[in-house]
Amino acid sequence: MPLRARQALVILAGVVLAAVMAGLGLWQLQVFTDQGNASAQARAQQSAVPLLDHVGADGTVGDVYGKPVIAQGQYLPGQQERVLGEDGVVRVLAALRLADGRVLPVVRGTIAAGAEPPPAPSGQREQVGIFLPSEPGTDHALTSGYSLGSVRLAQLAQLWPEPLMPGFITLDAAESAAQGLSPATVQLPSGEGSWRNSGYALQWWVFAAFGLGMALKIAQSMGRRERSRNVTMGGG
Structure with missing residues (x-):
């Protein structure tokens, strides 16, 4: 050969x-x-636990990211933002003041672009959602009337004067519908x-x-x- x-x-x-x-x-x-x-997925399907039992007063977070949590408090009237994502989806982010005075950002649901969100419910509320860390910043252009492109806590802290929890929750479809909004998709953190x-x-x-x-x-x-x-x- x-x-x-x-x-x-x-x-x-x-x-x-x-x-x-x-x-x-x-x-x-x-x-x-x-x-x-x-x-x-397994973490997201666990039973909900009280949020304040897993987040210390100094901001220390236990093993709770990606898990359902229970948060009790009152929505601050008029204190909510419209978050315009890169995909054009508009999430409604409201401030839920907890018993210790800190504020938990809550994604109540979504609305159509350009629409005004319904006001948050009044009175004491118990809200359940998956607790997630701050989202990364974005560089897409924001149209007039939108100040956030993601739930980035460092940026949100410049808009809300109250101390923030080191994370946020997203309400499920049923609760979003009960508050007059469409459900928001939850982006679960990558597991190991x-x-x-x-x-x-x-x-x-x-x-x-x-x-x-x-x-x-x-x-x-x-x-x-x-x-x-x-x-x-x-x-x-």
């Missing part, structure tokens, strides 16, 4: 082997991602899958690179041996 054909077969075998290993790495990474998503699967994915990709490199090296070595043999025969 000609040299180039043998080299091509060696390289082809290396490419096929590397592709298989890369595919195994992607599969392991998907397992890692699926485990994380399942973990986040088994780091063992993440490590396996990295190992497969290292093996793939090593295998492909070895195939190229073997093909080059075959060429050098062939040239050396030709030189020897020519010299003889």
